Amino acid sequence: MTGRAMQERGTYVPLTLAGWPGKLAAGIVLGYILAIGLSGWLVWFTPGEAVRYNGKHQLAMWSVALFWNVILTTCFLFKNARRAWLWLGAAAVVCHGVLQAARLGFN
Amino acid sequence: MRNDILRVYKAVHTWAGVIAALFLFIAFYAGAVTMFEEPLRRWSTPVPDFPAAVSLEDTPLLIEKTLASHPEAARSYAIQFEITPDMPARLTWTIRDRDDDHATPRVFGAALNTDGEVWVREIKPSPVAQFIDTLHRRVGLPFEDDVSMPIMALVSMAYFLALVSGVVILVPTLVKNLLLVRTEGRAVRRKWLDLHNLVGFFSLPFHLVIALSALVFALHDEFYDTQAAVVHAKSIPGAASSSARPPAPSEPPAIQLTPLELRERMQAQAPAFKVRRIEYQASPGGAVSARVMGVEEGSMMRAPTFGIAVADPATGRLVGTDYMPGMQPAGLAAVSAFFSLHFGNFGGTPIRWAYVFFGLSGAFLFYSGNLLWIEARRKRLVAAGSPVAQPRSVRVLAALTVGVGVGAMAGISATLAAAKWLPAGVDAGPWHAWIHYGMQAFAVAWAFARGAGRAAYELPALCAVVTLLIPAGGLLAAGRLTGAVFAEGPGVVELVATLAAVMFLAMARAARRRARSGPTDSVWSAA
Numbered sequence: 001m002t003g004r005a006m007q008e009r010g011t012y013v014p015l016t017l018a019g020w021p022g023k024l025a026a027g028i029v030l031g032y033i034l035a036i037g038l039s040g041w042l043v044w045f046t047p048g049e050a051v052r053y054n055g056k057h058q059l060a061m062w063s064v065a066l067f068w069n070v071i072l073t074t075c076f077l078f079k080n081a082r083r084a085w086l087w088l089g090a091a092a093v094v095c096h097g098v099l100q101a102a103r104l105g106f107n
Numbered sequence: 108m109r110n111d112i113l114r115v116y117k118a119v120h121t122w123a124g125v126i127a128a129l130f131l132f133i134a135f136y137a138g139a140v141t142m143f144e145e146p147l148r149r150w151s152t153p154v155p156d157f158p159a160a161v162s163l164e165d166t167p168l169l170i171e172k173t174l175a176s177h178p179e180a181a182r183s184y185a186i187q188f189e190i191t192p193d194m195p196a197r198l199t200w201t202i203r204d205r206d207d208d209h210a211t212p213r214v215f216g217a218a219l220n221t222d223g224e225v226w227v228r229e230i231k232p233s234p235v236a237q238f239i240d241t242l243h244r245r246v247g248l249p250f251e252d253d254v255s256m257p258i259m260a261l262v263s264m265a266y267f268l269a270l271v272s273g274v275v276i277l278v279p280t281l282v283k284n285l286l287l288v289r290t291e292g293r294a295v296r297r298k299w300l301d302l303h304n305l306v307g308f309f310s311l312p313f314h315l316v317i318a319l320s321a322l323v324f325a326l327h328d329e330f331y332d333t334q335a336a337v338v339h340a341k342s343i344p345g346a347a348s349s350s351a352r353p354p355a356p357s358e359p360p361a362i363q364l365t366p367l368e369l370r371e372r373m374q375a376q377a378p379a380f381k382v383r384r385i386e387y388q389a390s391p392g393g394a395v396s397a398r399v400m401g402v403e404e405g406s407m408m409r410a411p412t413f414g415i416a417v418a419d420p421a422t423g424r425l426v427g428t429d430y431m432p433g434m435q436p437a438g439l440a441a442v443s444a445f446f447s448l449h450f451g452n453f454g455g456t457p458i459r460w461a462y463v464f465f466g467l468s469g470a471f472l473f474y475s476g477n478l479l480w481i482e483a484r485r486k487r488l489v490a491a492g493s494p495v496a497q498p499r500s501v502r503v504l505a506a507l508t509v510g511v512g513v514g515a516m517a518g519i520s521a522t523l524a525a526a527k528w529l530p531a532g533v534d535a536g537p538w539h540a541w542i543h544y545g546m547q548a549f550a551v552a553w554a555f556a557r558g559a560g561r562a563a564y565e566l567p568a569l570c571a572v573v574t575l576l577i578p579a580g581g582l583l584a585a586g587r588l589t590g591a592v593f594a595e596g597p598g599v600v601e602l603v604a605t606l607a608a609v610m611f612l613a614m615a616r617a618a619r620r621r622a623r624s625g626p627t628d629s630v631w632s633a634a
Contacts, residue, residue, distance in 0.1 A: 014111035017118050028264075036330075040338040048438070051344050054429075055438015060338070062445065064330045065322040072264060073271040076115050096337070103340070 022081025027072040030088035035067035037095035120272035127265035128473035133247030139466030151233035151526035152193040153591035173217040186366040193232030263321035320449040372423025406432035407447035477508040488628035495628040505559030513566040514550025518543035520574040527580030531591040560633035564619035571611035577604035
């Protein structure tokens with residue numbers, strides 16, 4: 001659906017940079033928490049075992065930088081800062097919930 | 108793509124870019140220089156007062172005598188297969204200050220004098236190559252790692268953000284405009300924009316690797332710590348990798364291979380791996396392990412200039428190949444690929460020169476980005492004759508861009524040249540720091556005092572003169588006026604520095620022409 005079509009139906013509010021400090025903060029803080037959680041999914045839900053400083057252990061650490069950076073590039077797409085915190089926060093809660101369940105289950 | 112999203116990403120690109128650009132300019136220019144860190148260290152180190160290195164055949168005798176007279180070396184010592192001015196001894200060991208992590212470790216070397224007695228001296232390679240490397244890692248900041256690294260992490264994230272947002276805003280016009288460089292007409296800004304987009308787009312994979320690895324280099328300890336707390340199993344298996352702690356034999360080996368024999372056994376197992384150095388480490392129980400540093404031409408290596416194998420010193424059998432080029436398990440090979448793609452060590456000298464070019468093109472990307480920021484905020488002439496004052500923000504960023512950018516290049520040239528100008532015997536470390544940061548501070552002050560328009564040609568001219576001190580210092584050192592004797596006469600370093608000086612002069616000429624005869628309603632005008 002194009003922006004113009006949405007606008008005609010009265011639901012379309014153009015994205016602006018307004019609220020960027022809050023969006024950026026969500027991207028940095030929650031982005032880090034979510035990135036750590038996602039790296040945990042790599043550790044527990046892909047084949048192989050993370051042994052200290054083996055390939056999987058190191059790649060999981062590197063993945064934090066990738067996830068964090070990618071999340072950061074999306075944080076300005078939220079309509080406002082509150083939504084950024086809510087959505088990224090919810091994603092982090094779900095991600096870490098699943099991770100901790102798996103982690104305790106496997107232990 | 109929706110126009111409102113494009114506008115948001117355009118703003119993100121502008122501000123993330125302008126925040127990171129000056130740090131990145133220094134990091135990339137210094138990084139380009141560090142592609143040849145080892146040759147620069149050899150070039151900048153005076154020939155030390157050392158007897159000829161002991162032959163490899165006599166090395167077992169050297170080890171035996173040295174460990175008897177210097178037991179502190181027994182815990183960990185190294186045998187060098189390449190003898191250079193900065194590493195002139197066959198046998199070396201390193202003493203670290205346990206109370207001070209920041210203190211530079213002291214390296215000692217042993218030789219045998221003509222009477223066959225052990226002769227030990229501290230080895231002091233010129234610190235200038237290391238200084239430039241550190242400058243690169245700290246994005247030009249004069250602070251210790253505990254302050255510089257968090258800033259470097261933020262800079263690398265802003266850099267990643269600028270890369271992605273830059274691609275997003277380029278996509279809609281990508282196919283139509285990518286190879287178009289508009290050089291005609293009055294809109295000089297178009298030319299800079301087209302070049303900025305062209306260079307940025309075609310070096311994008313390089314930049315993504317650098318941005319990602321820089322963040323990891325800055326924060327890997329923090330990432331590991333967080334993951335240890337909340338991600339990994341509570342007791343993560345494996346106390347250490349085979350490289351960090353090879354399987355210890357239960358008793359000290361009765362017979363240890365000589366370094367020459369060990370190298371031969373290594374070559375039999377891995378013919379392409381060229382041994383540069385062997386580090387022997389003794390555990391408190393007396394078990395000895397051997398870490399073998401070497402190069403495999405054309406392979407990706409974990410460290411900037413070598414890969415690492417672990418061998419059994421009694422049999423020469425390879426027992427650890429986690430960081431050995433071509434022999435790594437898949438996961439570690441993937442990790443080493445990131446290191447190697449950052450260090451540019453996977454194709455010998457040609458790839459190193461390619462990385463110099465990439466580094467300089469990166470510096471151009473950040474410099475041109477700032478120019479575009481300035482041009483977008485330029486106040487234009489409304490009526491002929493009435494002078495136009497440029498906004499304060501424009502004047503400040505223009506002065507900063509010229510002062511920081513050209514100042515960093517001049518500082519690096521000056522401190523490199525100083526390696527040959529400083530009198531023999533001085534503690535060169537602080538000198539190199541003061542010379543670089545002094546030049547950097549002077550250039551920034553000059554740019555603000557004179558205005559960006561004038562500084563844009565005066566500082567490159569100064570940079571050219573300072574850079575010419577490098578070949579001049581080479582000639583001076585060849586004439587031995589500083590009291591220090593260098594192994595090589597003027598050579599590649601002097602030649603490259605001379606070419607660089609010519610390029611700085613060309614920049615100065617172009618900027619002066621712009622300042623004197625270009626449009627006057629610009630921060631670059633000095634008319």
